[in-house]
Amino acid sequence: MELMFSPNMLKIFEQCPRMFNFRYVEGINMPVNDDIFAFGKNIHALASYYLKKNNIDKMEKALSDSEFETWNYLKSCKYFSYDVIGAEYNLAFKQNKYFYGGRLDALVKEDNKYYILDYKTGSAPKNAKYDYQTIIYILAVKEFFKTDSIEFIYLDLRNRAETCIEYKPEIYSEYIKQLDEITHKIEVYEKSPRKENCKCEYSKICY
Numbered sequence: 001m002e003l004m005f006s007p008n009m010l011k012i013f014e015q016c017p018r019m020f021n022f023r024y025v026e027g028i029n030m031p032v033n034d035d036i037f038a039f040g041k042n043i044h045a046l047a048s049y050y051l052k053k054n055n056i057d058k059m060e061k062a063l064s065d066s067e068f069e070t071w072n073y074l075k076s077c078k079y080f081s082y083d084v085i086g087a088e089y090n091l092a093f094k095q096n097k098y099f100y101g102g103r104l105d106a107l108v109k110e111d112n113k114y115y116i117l118d119y120k121t122g123s124a125p126k127n128a129k130y131d132y133q134t135i136i137y138i139l140a141v142k143e144f145f146k147t148d149s150i151e152f153i154y155l156d157l158r159n160r161a162e163t164c165i166e167y168k169p170e171i172y173s174e175y176i177k178q179l180d181e182i183t184h185k186i187e188v189y190e191k192s193p194r195k196e197n198c199k200c201e202y203s204k205i206c207y
Helices: 007-015 017-025 034-051 057-061 065-075 132-145 169-187
Strands: 083-095 098-110 113-120 150-156 161-166
Touching: 007 017, 007 132, 007 169, 034 057, 034 065, 034 083, 034 098, 034 113, 083 132, 083 169, 098 132, 098 169, 113 132, 132 150, 132 169
Parallel strands: 113 150
Antiparallel strands: 083 098, 098 113, 150 161
16 A cells, blocks of 8 residues: 555544545545634634745735634744744655655744644644654654654644643654554554444445
């Protein structure tokens, strides 16, 4: 299987291997309601333009009241004053025979330390330290920039909170083991039983 694994792909496999197979192996994409993601998309787009030093005056005027309030919170966070390495920044690395990667909301730097920023209009992952997004993004920055001075910042825009994970070299082997284990499960996967009362977008074709 020649894939570059993103955090979301690995999360979907853990959630439902059948969904993973439909979406990433068979290439079947089912229609979903994009309206529920509109708020987050607007904030992400605005942050990207802002960090790239583009003029966002017109974009700000188009925001709803709640979006404007959220945007002001995000814009005022200390990380937006750091040196910007990239916004909507693609990074990947290779471990054994697979590539892992994704698009970082932003990567900034202060005093030789790299900060990975991820904006959440929901809450941060419950076990953020071992979330696939944390693991893959930290290892990608570590590999590309040859540094161990990395911190992952989940910015919870709804609750105005931060979850910070500082990378420690001693956790490297745990991160690699977690990636190797999940990709091995994907390699040896055989069709699993259908979940009862499944209501995902593939439920009508999953039998």
